[in-house]
Amino acid sequence: MLTHFYDFLCSAVALIPLECMQMRFMQEAFIGILLLAPLTAAAGIQVVNFRMAFFSDAIGHSVFAGVAIGLLLSVSPAVSMPVTALIVGGGIMLMKRCSRLSSDTVIGVFYSAVAAAGLALISRNPNVARDMQTFLYGDILTISGGEIAYLFILSVAFYIFQIFAFNKLMIIGLDEKLAKAHRIKTALYEFIYVALLALTVIVAVRAAGVLLVTALLIVPSAAARNLASSAGKMFFLALATGLFSGITGLLLSAQESINASSGAMIVLVASAIFLVTLFLQKKG
C-alpha cells in the first residue's frame, strides 16, 4: 500500500517536463528535497534566534561517531547516527545548563571530542573510511525510500511541535528570564527542540554533507529575516526560500552543463537569494 503510494508520488514527480526527472533516483531526490528543504528552513529560524549555528555544526560532526558506534556495536548506521546525535545534542544542552562556561566553549570541547572519537575509530577500518566521503559532501541522489519515510514522520512531528511551541520558543529566544516569569517550561521546550533539530541535522547531512549542513538551516531564515516585517512573514519566507533553493539547486545540479554536487548547488542558490535580500533590505 505504502509502496504503491510512493510509486504514485514518483510518477507524479516524473510529470515535470525535464529530461532529468525521468530517472527514478531524481524523482526520489526531488521528493526528498520537497520534504527536507522546508523542514531545515523551519528548524533554522530558531537556530538563528538561539544563535545555535555552531551547535548544529557539532551535531553534523557527530555522524562520524554515529557511524563508528554503529560499527562497534554492529548496529545499522541508520539507527546509531540519530541516537548518537540525540546524545550529543542532549549532552551539550546539559553541560550548557550545568556549567558556567560559555556555550561556544562547551560546544567546541564536546564537538571536537565526539568528532575525534568517531574519526579515530573509523580510521582503523579503511573500508569504512572511504565511505566517509558520503558524509563529508552528502548526496541527496542516493536517498532511499526508508529515509524518505523517516523524513516524512520527522516533518510531521516537527510541524506539530512548531504549532505548539513557536510562540514560546520566540519568547525563550528573546529573554529566558521573561519566559520563566511567564511560567514557560524553558528547559522542556529547549530539549524537545534540540532533539528534533538533531534528528533533522542527521538527514540534512545525507543531503548536503557535514560541511554544508549548517547552511541549509540558517541561510533561508537569514534571508527571510532581511525581508520580513513580522515573525509570521519570516516563517513563511524562510520556508519559501528553503523550498525554492532546494528545488532549483537540485534541478540545476542535474543539468549536463553544470553536473555538480546537488548539496553544493542548493547552498549556492540559497546564498545567492541571501545576497539579493541583503541588497533589497539596504534599498528598502
Added chain:
Amino acid sequence: MKFSDEHKNCACCHVHPAAVKIEEVSVKLGGVNILENVCFHVPQGVCTAIVGPNGAGKTTLVKALLGDVTHTGKILFRQKNREDFSEKRPVFGYVPQRLQFDRLLPLTVMEFLACSFCFRPVFFGISRSFRSMAEEYLNEVDCIRVKDRKLGALSGGELQRVLLALALMRKPEILILDEPAAGVDFKGEKLCCELLEMFRKKQNFTQIMVSHDLSTVAAHAAHVVCINHQVYAEGDPEKVLTSRALLDTFGLHMGMVDLHKNCHCSGTSHGGGNEKC
C-alpha cells in the same frame, strides 16, 4: 552594623498584611555569597522598593522570587483569596531591567504580546479579540502607535512600556520591576510611576520595584528594603531613606530624600543606630 527583623514595627506592615514572606534566604553563586540570610516581608497591595548599590544582589533577589536561582531558606507567597502561605508561586508580572535581544529579529510588538499569551502560533495570524485587548493595554501605557513596529526598532522607554503592558495583561498578583527607571528619561520615568499607581489601584496587585534611584523610591514606595547582600533596614521610606542604614548600604553620603521632604537636613545623622520604623 546589622539591623534585624524590625519590620513588625513598621507602620505600613500594620496596615497591609504580608503578601510575600522572605525567610532566611541565602544564595551562593560560584562560591560567592550573593545573598546572606535575607529576611523581610512584602506588604500586600502597595509598592515595595528594594534599594541597594550595584552588585548588592538585588537582581539575584528578583531571580530568587521568580524561581530562577536556587536558594536556601524559604520564600512564601500568600495564596490567592486565602490566608495561608506556601512556596507555590503566584501569577507574576515581570518587567526586566533590559531585554537583551537580537534587535534584527523581525518580531512586531503585537506579535510579541501574542507570543506570550496566545496558543495559536503567530505565523497563523493573531485573533481579532486578542488584538483589541492588546490595543487597549497599549493605549493605557500610551504606546499604541508602536503596535506594528518591530521590537528592535523601539526606544528604551517605549520598550519598557511595552513590557509593562505585557506584565499588566497577565493580571498579575505580584508585579516585579527590575530597575524600571534605567534607560528612561525623567518624564518617562514619572509617567511610568504614575501609570503603575493607577494600575495598582485598578488591579490591586502587589508591586515590588528594584531601584537604586532613591528619589523615585521616596516619591512612590510605601515600603522600603535596603539590601547589600543582607537586609540593612526595612520600613517606611521617610524613616529608612534618612537613616544611617543608607550610609551602611550605599557606603556614601546620600542626601536624596532632602530634596523631596524639605525637612531632614542631613541624611546620615538621622535615625542614628536605631532603625525602628
